[in-house]
Amino acid sequence: xxxxxxxxxxxxxxxxxxxxxxxxxxxxxxxxxxxxxxxxxxxxxxxxxxxxxxxxxxxxxxxxxxxxxxxxxxxxxxxxxxxxxxxxxxxxxxxxxxxxxxxxxxxxxxxxxxxxxxxxxxxxxxxxxxxxxxxxxxxxxxxxxxxxxxxxxxxxxxxxxxxxxxxxxxxxxxxxxxxxxxxxxxxxxxxxxxxxxxxxxxxxxxxxxxxxxxxxxxxxxxxxxxxxxxxxxxxxxxxxxxxxxxxxxxxxxxxxxxxxxxxxxxxxxxxxxxxxxxxxxxxxxxxxxxxx
Numbered sequence: 001x002x003x004x005x006x007x008x009x010x011x012x013x014x015x016x017x018x019x020x021x022x023x024x025x026x027x028x029x030x031x032x033x034x035x036x037x038x039x040x041x042x043x044x045x046x047x048x049x050x051x052x053x054x055x056x057x058x059x060x061x062x063x064x065x066x067x068x069x070x071x072x073x074x075x076x077x078x079x080x081x082x083x084x085x086x087x088x089x090x091x092x093x094x095x096x097x098x099x100x101x102x103x104x105x106x107x108x109x110x111x112x113x114x115x116x117x118x119x120x121x122x123x124x125x126x127x128x129x130x131x132x133x134x135x136x137x138x139x140x141x142x143x144x145x146x147x148x149x150x151x152x153x154x155x156x157x158x159x160x161x162x163x164x165x166x167x168x169x170x171x172x173x174x175x176x177x178x179x180x181x182x183x184x185x186x187x188x189x190x191x192x193x194x195x196x197x198x199x200x201x202x203x204x205x206x207x208x209x210x211x212x213x214x215x216x217x218x219x220x221x222x223x224x225x226x227x228x229x230x231x232x233x234x235x236x237x238x239x240x241x242x243x244x245x246x247x248x249x250x251x252x253x254x255x256x257x258x259x260x261x262x263x264x265x266x267x268x269x270x271x272x273x274x275x276x277x278x279x280x281x282x283x284x285x286x287x288x289x290x291x292x
Contacts, residue, residue: 014245015050016042017068019090021057021076021109027211031204038074041199044235045242057086061093069252070103070245073110075197079162080112080122091117098191103248105241106193112164114193115185121166127179129216131209132224133232134158134196136175136183145174145186147243154233154240156196157205161215163195192244198237202228 024034031037039051052068054060062068073094078084094117097104106114112122135153153175164182167173174192175184186192197205209216209224216224 013048013050014046014070014249015052015068016241016245017062017071018042018051018053019056019061019071019073019110020053021074021078021090021113023057025211028204028207031201031207034074037204038072038199041234041238042072042241043238045238045240046245049242049245056090059086059089061089065097065100065102069249070105070241071097072105072241073107073113074199075108075110075159078109080109080116081162087113094118098187101188101190103190103244105244106191107199108160108195108197111185111193111195112162114191115164115168115171115182118168118171118187120164120168120171122162123165124161125163125180129161129220130158130163130179130195131205131216131220132158132227133230134177134179134183134227135230136177136180136196138175139173145189145192147247148174148240149243150236150239152233152236154198154236155230156194156198156232156234156237157200157202158196159200159205159208160195190248194237198232198234200232201234202232 018035018038020034020038022034024031024037032040035051035053042051043049054062056073062071073090078087080087090113094104094114098118104114106112116122133155134157135155137153138151163180164185167182167185168187171185171187173182173184174186176182180195182195184192184194200208205224206228209221213221
């Protein structure tokens with residue numbers, strides 16, 4: 001586990017709190033545990049990030065928000081509207097985090113539970129299951145969030161039957177699709193959520209759909225399989241989370257972190273676009289961390 005607050009205060013590492021809301025089922029364990037899958041994904045955008053895991057299903061939640069720099073709430077096979085004690089406890093924690101403006105990212109179930117906890121509504125989609133690679137088109141207002149760089153559609157694996165059907169009063173839709181208008185949502189500058197699963201690989205999705213094949217029509221399965229010709233943009237979404245974290249670290253820790261964040265982001269972004277350019281920029285990032 002990452003260091004406690006007293007130890008973290010002198011650390012140059014950013015810490016993400018991973019609020020885990022599921023266990024990978026036995027038939028998918030060959031792809032790794034929930035912790036490994038999300039940690040590998042989150043480190044695409046910032047390989048040096050420290051990750052502290054909280055098991056929400058066991059009632060584990062941060063005692064103090066400052067235990068981590070930002071929090072990421074994972075997906076879950078459960079529905080946000082189900083009556084479980086741990087879901088009620090997580091909802092209360094989300095309300096408290098929102099009341100003090102603490103930064104949170106929600107993924108799939110995380111997206112839904114945040115929206116519901118803050119006054120929105122989650123229901124089963126009238127369109128049925130969403131599976132395969134889904135991409136969201138950006139609204140004009142989405143351009144105001146500086147951490148969404150590079151700004152592309154960011155295609156990712158979908159696996160959900162529930163959708164947000166009503167937003168909290170203060171929420172803004174940043175991107176969506178005809179299947180799911182509320183694909184990426186934000187509240188001010190400290191919460192943003194995404195309905196898809198950017199942490200999920202195509203291989204994991206294929207195995208998941210195979211086990212759930214009785215839930216889907218043959219036509220939907222065929223459409224999902226065809227969609228896999230487009231690779232998920234997991235690196236991009238992980239970069240968005242890294243940029244979001246750096247934005248909030250800068251706000252709380254002061255200007256000394258500015259160059260550090262810029263150097264690290266440049267190195268990772270360049271790696272996504274060009275391996276040769278990444279070599280030079282990666283060295284700048286390392287120098288920035290050492291200097292910090």
